[in-house]
Amino acid sequence: MLRLSRLTDYAVVVLVRLAQAATVETAPAIAAGTGIPEPTVAKVLKGLAQSGLVLSQRGAHGGYRLGRPLSAIPIADVIVAIDGPIALTACVEGTGGACDSASLCPMAGRWGVVNDAISEALGAITLDDMQAASLPRALRVDEADLAARAPSTVE
Numbered sequence: 001m002l003r004l005s006r007l008t009d010y011a012v013v014v015l016v017r018l019a020q021a022a023t024v025e026t027a028p029a030i031a032a033g034t035g036i037p038e039p040t041v042a043k044v045l046k047g048l049a050q051s052g053l054v055l056s057q058r059g060a061h062g063g064y065r066l067g068r069p070l071s072a073i074p075i076a077d078v079i080v081a082i083d084g085p086i087a088l089t090a091c092v093e094g095t096g097g098a099c100d101s102a103s104l105c106p107m108a109g110r111w112g113v114v115n116d117a118i119s120e121a122l123g124a125i126t127l128d129d130m131q132a133a134s135l136p137r138a139l140r141v142d143e144a145d146l147a148a149r150a151p152s153t154v155e
Contacts, residue, residue: 002088005083010034010040011047014041015053018066052067053068078127091111
């Protein structure tokens with residue numbers, strides 16, 4: 001089974017929370033607002049800050065804010081920030097993982113195409129897409145559809 005880590009799941013929640021904030025948010029405020037334990041929020045924020053997905057501000061009025069809008073954050077970037085490179089198996093190029101039976105494996109070097117397809121798919125889905133998908137399909141608003149239905153204001 002392919003499954004994201006719990007920390008990556010929490011990172012998505014933290015990023016969406018930051019997108020809803022009007023100002024910078026502190027780790028304790030994010031923890032209180034999401035129900036995620038504060039030490040976990042701090043750990044997630046550290047990884048997100050190192051990758052530039054969030055920006056930290058020090059001082060009396062310090063905290064965290066998004067480094068870019070949700071529409072510019074692919075889920076692949078969140079995964080890489082928290083869990084490292086996306087790799088289905090240890091033998092995928094660039095992961096640095098080693099396999100004890102690589103010299104005998106008939107599939108050695110062949111997982112790359114699958115890994116690339118998954119990485120590409122995760123890179124095409126933004127957090128904004130995920131947030132919009134949380135609404136039931138019947139309640140989603142299509143901007144193009146609204147524009148087409150709007151009455152003309154031409155005089």
